[in-house]
Amino acid sequence: xxxxxxxxxxxxxxxxxxxxxxxxxxxxxxxxxxxxxxxxxxxxxxxxxxxxxxxxxxxxxxxxxxxxxxxxxxxxxxxxxxxxxxxxxxxxxxxxxxxxxxxxxxxxxxxxxxxxxxxxxxxxxxxxxxxxxxxxxxxxxxxxxxxxxxxxxxxxxxxxxxxxxxxxxxxxxxxxxxxxxxxxxxxxxxxxxxxxxxxxxxxxxx
Amino acid sequence: xxxxxxxxxxxxxxxxxxxxxxxxxxxxxxxxxxxxxxxxxxxxxxxxxxxxxxxxxxxxxxxxxxxxxxxxxxxxxxxxxxxxxxxxxxxxxxxxxxxxxxxxxxxxxxxxxxxxxxxxxxxxxxxxxxxxxxxxxxxxxxxxxxxxxxxxxxxxxxxxxxxxxxxxxxxxxxxxxxxxxxxxxxxxxxxxxxxxxxxxxxxxxxxxxxxxxxxxxxxxxxxxxxxxxxxxxxxxxxx
Numbered sequence: 286x287x288x289x290x291x292x293x294x295x296x297x298x299x300x301x302x303x304x305x306x307x308x309x310x311x312x313x314x315x316x317x318x319x320x321x322x323x324x325x326x327x328x329x330x331x332x333x334x335x336x337x338x339x340x341x342x343x344x345x346x347x348x349x350x351x352x353x354x355x356x357x358x359x360x361x362x363x364x365x366x367x368x369x370x371x372x373x374x375x376x377x378x379x380x381x382x383x384x385x386x387x388x389x390x391x392x393x394x395x396x397x398x399x400x401x402x403x404x405x406x407x408x409x410x411x412x413x414x415x416x417x418x419x420x421x422x423x424x425x426x427x428x429x430x431x432x433x434x435x436x437x438x439x440x441x442x443x444x445x446x447x448x449x450x451x452x453x454x455x456x457x458x459x460x461x462x463x464x465x466x467x468x469x470x471x472x473x474x475x476x477x478x479x480x481x482x483x484x485x486x487x488x489x490x491x
Numbered sequence: 492x493x494x495x496x497x498x499x500x501x502x503x504x505x506x507x508x509x510x511x512x513x514x515x516x517x518x519x520x521x522x523x524x525x526x527x528x529x530x531x532x533x534x535x536x537x538x539x540x541x542x543x544x545x546x547x548x549x550x551x552x553x554x555x556x557x558x559x560x561x562x563x564x565x566x567x568x569x570x571x572x573x574x575x576x577x578x579x580x581x582x583x584x585x586x587x588x589x590x591x592x593x594x595x596x597x598x599x600x601x602x603x604x605x606x607x608x609x610x611x612x613x614x615x616x617x618x619x620x621x622x623x624x625x626x627x628x629x630x631x632x633x634x635x636x637x638x639x640x641x642x643x644x645x646x647x648x649x650x651x652x653x654x655x656x657x658x659x660x661x662x663x664x665x666x667x668x669x670x671x672x673x674x675x676x677x678x679x680x681x682x683x684x685x686x687x688x689x690x691x692x693x694x695x696x697x698x699x700x701x702x703x704x705x706x707x708x709x710x711x712x713x714x715x716x717x718x719x720x721x722x723x724x725x726x727x728x729x730x
Contacts, residue, residue, distance in 0.1 A: 363722060395685060416723060430678055438723065451719060456707030458719035462699045469695040484691050 316409040318447040319417035319439035326354045326449070327404050334400040340393065347389040356440050356448035357385050363450070364464045365481070368471050372478040380478070383485045384463075390489060399425060404435075416450070417441050514625050514635075515698065521627040525694050528632060529687065532676075537684070540676035554596040556678065559671040561587060561595020563608055566645055570609035574617045574710060582606040608708075612641030616709055625698060633701055 333346045351357065361381040362369050372380065405422040412418050419437040438451040451460040467481055474480030515521065543552070564587035571580035583606035589599050615637050616622070623636030631642070676683065690696040703719075706712055716724070 391685070391689060394689060395681065397681065412720075412723070438719070451723075453719060455704065456717070457700050457703045458717070458722075461703065461718045461722055462696055464722065465699040466691045466695045469692050488689070488691055 314445075315441040315447070316411060316417050318445060319419050319437070319441055320406065320409050322354060322439060322447045322449065323419045323437050324404065324406075326350065327402075329354075330396070331400070331402065334396060334398075344389050344393045347393050348385060351385050351389050351392075354449055355385075355388070356450050357381055359440060359448075359450045360384065360388075360460060363460055364467055365471070365478075366464055366468050368468070368476065368478055368481075371476070376478050376482065380482055380485075383482060383489065386489055387485055401426060411441075412438070415440060415442055417447070514702070516624050517626060521625065521633065522694050524627040524629055525633065525697070527629060528627070529693070531630065532683075532687070536672065536676050540673055540680055543673050544677040544680055552674065552677065555670055555674045557590075557598050558595040559667060559674055560605075560608070561590050561598075562667040562671075564595075564606065566611075567606055567609045570611060570614045571606075573614045574609065576609070576710070579606050579609065609710075610638075610641055611644040612638035613708065613710060615641055616711065625702075633698060635705070638705065 329350055330347075333343060333350075338346070358381065361377065361384050364384060365372070365380065369377070402423055402425045405424055406419070407421045409417055409419045417439045419439060421435060423433040423435050425431055425433065434455050436453040437449055438453075439447050440450045441447050451458055453459070470481050470484050471478060547555075564583045568580045568583040568587065571577070571583060582602075586598075586600050586606055587595075590597070592599065612635070620637055622638070623640075625633060626636055626639055627633040628639060631639070634642070686693055686696050686700065703717070706715075706717055709715075
């Protein structure tokens with residue numbers, strides 16, 4: 286082997302090692318971002334819950350969190366399955382707004398007056414190159430179920446932006462459940478996307 | 492699992508990932524039974540669970556939950572053995588024997604990882620018996636046919652028959668379905684009410700929650716993809 290060949294092999298090896306290092310660093314950065322995002326969100330939720338405000342104000346505060354921490358466009362798309370493509374731009378926009386309000390509404394109602402909780406982080410695992418799963422237990426003292434297993438699916442595209450796209454409580458994915466309900470309503474109404482919008486509007490009015 | 496099924500169902504152009512059509516061929520009939528179970532829950536179980544939740548001290552509720560768990564341990568031991576999970580079988584036998592001193596009300600075996608509940612439905616899945624269609628049974632609630640069949644088997648093959656002479660134990664066991672139902676409904680009061688009152692379609696939400704919960708409990712769940720995993724595998728993240 287000539288000196289040039291040896292140098293080429295050495296250079297190639299160094300490049301490969303750098304590639305692996307950069308890739309690992311990028312993955313580590315994504316998982317760190319995802320964990321930070323979840324912790325920040327939980328801090329914000331805790332602050333809201335500890336403040337004495339009206340139910341309406343609480344919903345508004347949760348809605349701000351939904352827009353800040355969740356990838357609502359992906360959620361809107363995933364929660365309507367094949368019917369998303371058939372919807373008009375106006376319907377898509379309207380549905381995206383409504384589903385955000387519905388999530389804020391449900392979160393506010395489910396948390397009720399719980400103001401003392403902590404998150405016991407367990408793991409953060411990359412799922413493919415665009416998603417990280419953050420797992421842990423939500424510890425809620427003095428409640429009938431003091432420990433709830435939670436998994437957060439965080440979308441981590443190439444940029445540094447991380448956004449939550451799904452939350453699983455005890456293996457029940459909120460997005461899968463919402464999608465199945467949505468699809469059932471659209472199907473019941475002969476494939477009408479506006480029927481879903483109407484159903485959500487009706488639910489929010491209650 | 493009786494109470495779980497009952498509660499989940501009482502309150503409670505297609506893409507390839509939507510398996511509900513194949514799973515639920517009797518949907519119309521199931522919805523009617525679901526409506527009946529929903530009424531039973533509203534009229535009886537919900538107010539009883541509310542009273543239990545508010546009036547009973549937390550320590551007593553924990554004792555009841557411990558007892559319900561303890562009462563299911565013989566079935567867990569039997570099914571763990573049938574599944575070849577000897578560690579869980581031994582652990583549940585140990586927990587049952589030691590805690591029998593308190594009828595399971597107080598957990599005398601403090602371990603970080605308690606035995607994992609098993610039933611005949613899960614055992615049948617280990618032997619690759621198909622899950623069958625989703626059926627909603629009056630009072631017992633919605634579940635796969637395999638799970639429903641397993642539940643009947645659980646009742647017939649009752650390991651407590653060996654303890655027939657122990658009157659206290661057999662009396663405690665006869666109370667178990669009632670206690671477990673009330674205890675579970677009270678512990679999950681807000682979650683179940685959320686399904687009942689806040690969902691767009693309570694039947695579909697209850698069915699979806701059942702399948703996802705059950706999947707997570709299956710011995711094979713770690714080697715198969717969950718519905719959420721499949722959903723995101725198929726999803727195009729680009730707008």
